[in-house]
Amino acid sequence: MAQYSRISGSVGLITLKNPPVNALSAAVRQGIVDTVEKALCDPQVKSVVICGQDGVFCGGADVKEFEKSMSGPPLIPMIHSIECATKPMVAAIEGSALGGGLELALGCHYRIAHSKARLGLPEVTLGLLPAAGGSQRLPRLIGVPAALDLITTGRHVTAAEALQLGIVDQVTDHKTVDAAVKFALSVAGKPLDARRISTYPCPVVTDLDALFEDVMQKVRQSARGAIAPIACVQAVRAAATLPYTRGMEREKELMATLFTSGQARALQYNFFAQRAVGKWRMPSGARWDTSTPRPVHKVAVIGLGTMGRGIAVALAQAGLPVVTVEAQEKQLMEAKRVMSDMLKRGAKRRGVAPPLDKISYSSNIQDLADVDLVIEAVFEDMDLKKKVFLQLSAVCKPGTLLCTNTSGLDVDQLASQTRNPELVVGMHFFAPAHVMKLLEVVYGPRSSPQAVATAMQLGKKMGKISVAVGNCRGFVGNRMLKLYTEQASFLLEEGATPDLVDRAIEEFGFPMGVFRMSDLSGLDIGWRVRKEMKLAVPGQSARIREGRRYSPLGDLLCEQGRFGQKTGRGWYRYNKPGDRVAHSDPWLHHFLEEYRAQHGLVARRIDQQEILERCLYPMINEGFRILQDGIAAGPEDIDVIYVFGYGWPRHCGGPMFYASMVGLEKVLERLEHYYQAHPDVPYLQPCSLLRRLVAIGSPPVQKWREVIKNLHSQL
Numbered sequence: 001m002a003q004y005s006r007i008s009g010s011v012g013l014i015t016l017k018n019p020p021v022n023a024l025s026a027a028v029r030q031g032i033v034d035t036v037e038k039a040l041c042d043p044q045v046k047s048v049v050i051c052g053q054d055g056v057f058c059g060g061a062d063v064k065e066f067e068k069s070m071s072g073p074p075l076i077p078m079i080h081s082i083e084c085a086t087k088p089m090v091a092a093i094e095g096s097a098l099g100g101g102l103e104l105a106l107g108c109h110y111r112i113a114h115s116k117a118r119l120g121l122p123e124v125t126l127g128l129l130p131a132a133g134g135s136q137r138l139p140r141l142i143g144v145p146a147a148l149d150l151i152t153t154g155r156h157v158t159a160a161e162a163l164q165l166g167i168v169d170q171v172t173d174h175k176t177v178d179a180a181v182k183f184a185l186s187v188a189g190k191p192l193d194a195r196r197i198s199t200y201p202c203p204v205v206t207d208l209d210a211l212f213e214d215v216m217q218k219v220r221q222s223a224r225g226a227i228a229p230i231a232c233v234q235a236v237r238a239a240a241t242l243p244y245t246r247g248m249e250r251e252k253e254l255m256a257t258l259f260t261s262g263q264a265r266a267l268q269y270n271f272f273a274q275r276a277v278g279k280w281r282m283p284s285g286a287r288w289d290t291s292t293p294r295p296v297h298k299v300a301v302i303g304l305g306t307m308g309r310g311i312a313v314a315l316a317q318a319g320l321p322v323v324t325v326e327a328q329e330k331q332l333m334e335a336k337r338v339m340s341d342m343l344k345r346g347a348k349r350r351g352v353a354p355p356l357d358k359i360s361y362s363s364n365i366q367d368l369a370d371v372d373l374v375i376e377a378v379f380e381d382m383d384l385k386k387k388v389f390l391q392l393s394a395v396c397k398p399g400t401l402l403c404t405n406t407s408g409l410d411v412d413q414l415a416s417q418t419r420n421p422e423l424v425v426g427m428h429f430f431a432p433a434h435v436m437k438l439l440e441v442v443y444g445p446r447s448s449p450q451a452v453a454t455a456m457q458l459g460k461k462m463g464k465i466s467v468a469v470g471n472c473r474g475f476v477g478n479r480m481l482k483l484y485t486e487q488a489s490f491l492l493e494e495g496a497t498p499d500l501v502d503r504a505i506e507e508f509g510f511p512m513g514v515f516r517m518s519d520l521s522g523l524d525i526g527w528r529v530r531k532e533m534k535l536a537v538p539g540q541s542a543r544i545r546e547g548r549r550y551s552p553l554g555d556l557l558c559e560q561g562r563f564g565q566k567t568g569r570g571w572y573r574y575n576k577p578g579d580r581v582a583h584s585d586p587w588l589h590h591f592l593e594e595y596r597a598q599h600g601l602v603a604r605r606i607d608q609q610e611i612l613e614r615c616l617y618p619m620i621n622e623g624f625r626i627l628q629d630g631i632a633a634g635p636e637d638i639d640v641i642y643v644f645g646y647g648w649p650r651h652c653g654g655p656m657f658y659a660s661m662v663g664l665e666k667v668l669e670r671l672e673h674y675y676q677a678h679p680d681v682p683y684l685q686p687c688s689l690l691r692r693l694v695a696i697g698s699p700p701v702q703k704w705r706e707v708i709k710n711l712h713s714q715l
């Protein structure tokens with residue numbers, strides 16, 4: 001809806017009303033058409049201000065409407081009629097002007113923004129392009145290079161940057177609507193021809209071909225198979241080379257292809273999935289909206305290795321006072337130096353002062369007596385962590401929340417060391433912790449809803465996308481990842497090479513293949529865990545362990561000191577230890593040949609399709625088991641974890657969405673096929689939830705929660 005009123009005698013005020021973000025639903029578009037007509041017909045009105053209610057201008061097109069058939073007035077003619085209006089139209093931008101919201105503002109003759117407003121054309125992140133004239137007007141207004149940057153990345157700019165770029169005409173710290181009305185009064189009656197952006201010639205670019213070739217190359221590289229960024233470049237090229245009306249035709253043509261694409265569906269699903277995970281629920285019935293977080297004024301991090309440092313920096317950057325504790329004096333001093341540098345670099349990037357004074361450093365655990373929440377980030381060793389939890393339980397004031405940063409250890413075992421197990425949760429950060437967006441908040445059987453709510457809220461404050469998950473080995477992310485890496489090793493045994501497997505994975509859209517990733521994180525980490533579990537036994541190369549297929553390849557490499565990048569050798573060869581450029585290693589190929597010969601394995605040709613199915617489908621199958629076990633509340637949780645923590649290509653939605661796109665029947669059939677071929681790999685056996693979904697006709701991913709709920713209620 002849009003509301004119309006007249007203020008200051010001669011200014012028509014149009015207010016968009018569609019909480020929470022005033023998205024341009026059919027009703028809002030109709031409201032705009034009607035109120036603009038009213039304002040233009042009102043002889044008392046000399047100029048018009050368009051604003052949004054409740055401090056938000058407009059969050060763009062209503063994404064929920066994209067799945068339905070189009071109704072209501074279309075955006076393009078609506079914006080065109082605003083631009084053609086004979087009275088000055090002024091956009092009063094507070095909060096956000098995004099996508100169609102900014103396109104609406106670009107149709108206005110003037111734009112006044114509040115200093116805290118954010119503007120952008122984020123359509124590319126939804127698999128689309130700014131197709132309500134944005135791709136044609138923005139380059140005409142701010143030039144081709146700046147428009148390319150904004151449109152291909154979808155990044156939001158601050159009001160200050162928008163002013164500098166020329167997107168807005170004025171920035172105010174005061175009431176935006178008042179400033180816009182004052183401005184509207186000052187421009188009433190002035191000629192408007194020079195204010196209609198669609199009539200501007202596109203600013204000339206010297207060597208246009210070179211610019212577009214360069215941008216296209218960069219976009220192709222970073223897009224990793226996503227089609228929208230490429231269409232965005234093509235649309236801006238049309239703005240730079242064609243008259244406005246022909247450019248609009250090209251924009252429409254490109255949008256038509258994107259709009260119905262699977263990638264757009266995946267990205268839009270992911271947009272809503274990110275929001276859905278904030279509405280967490282536990283199997284006990286506890287939920288985000290019925291659980292009140294405890295206040296957290298002061299936080300502690302114990303253990304200043306790589307993870308602890310990143311966590312403490314992220315906390316300080318979120319404005320929280322942090323006490324850090326590291327028992328080893330030398331490590332403490334080194335951490336202080338490194339963390340100060342991290343804070344300075346981050347502050348420089350963000351143009352703020354480094355929050356150095358937020359962090360205090362200590363080697364004495366007694367200094368944690370008055371904190372509200374502790375994040376333990378010591379070495380990933382259960383006995384050590386248990387000892388720390390025992391100490392924390394004695395030192396911290398009653399009611400302190402005790403969190404463990406672990407990538408998969410049993411949170412409940414740690415809780416059992418404390419007086420208040422209900423105040424213990426896992427907070428699984430991803431390295432580097434001050435950069436990576438994902439946080440798994442792990443609740444054990446005794447964690448209270450309040451503890452979960454507090455950790456989720458803290459994650460949000462730190463700018464993380466937090467997902468609440470149940471307690472099991474590896475939680476969600478690493479539990480699934482284990483099967484992916486194991487299958488990749490099996491493929492090597494059967495005839496593949498690390499290069500072949502990684503190429504297939506990277507072409508699928510992961511930033512890094514499984515073996516390159518393993519070299520980066522260090523092969524020794526998994527080796528230590530397997531040794532602890534008595535799975536890896538030095539000198540042994542048996543391929544069946546604990547009654548199932550096992551690949552000792554990783555262990556054998558570790559026995560040779562090949563830990564990956566840090567030792568200059570791993571699945572690949574590096575020019576020197578610490579180098580990042582992976583080279584195919586003839587030694588490794590020879591080693592694989594010898595290994596196969598020793599075990600009587602005959603190498604066969606393995607194609608890309610099989611690599612993807614073998615690596616991804618077992619993960620997906622485990623995802624179904626995770627849903628069935630109630631470890632994740634819905635497929636959205638798994639997909640968000642994989643997109644933000646493991647590099648799953650966002651334009652493929654996440655593993656569970658991908659499965660629904662491929663077709664559950666096909667996933668089931670391939671798993672059955674691979675299980676038959678490898679009966680010694682029990683996890684290839686299709687999960688009963690997958691079978692159930694196929695049996696009821698493979699409902700869309702948005703309906704799976706209902707099926708799972710019914711399944712649980714039957715148990």
Ligand SMILES: CC/C=C\CC(=O)SCCNC(=O)CCNC(=O)[C@H](O)C(C)(C)COP(=O)(O)OP(=O)(O)OC[C@H]1O[C@@H](n2cnc3c(N)ncnc32)[C@H](O)[C@@H]1OP(=O)(O)O
Nearest residue numbers: 021023059060061062063064096098099100122131132275
């Ligand atoms: C011809 C095509 C023309 C134009 C194409 C487009 O315009 S595509 C849409 C482009 N716009 C965007 O991508 C903006 C998306 N929204 C956001 O980035 C944020 O929501 C925003 C506006 C910055 C506000 O952030 P905040 O953190 O305050 O709120 P939150 O993200 O949690 O959103 C609140 C609820 O609003 C829903 N929502 C947000 N934007 C839209 C939208 N464009 N369409 C529909 N719904 C939207 C969001 O899902 C939340 O819903 P809830 O049920 O409360 O979870």
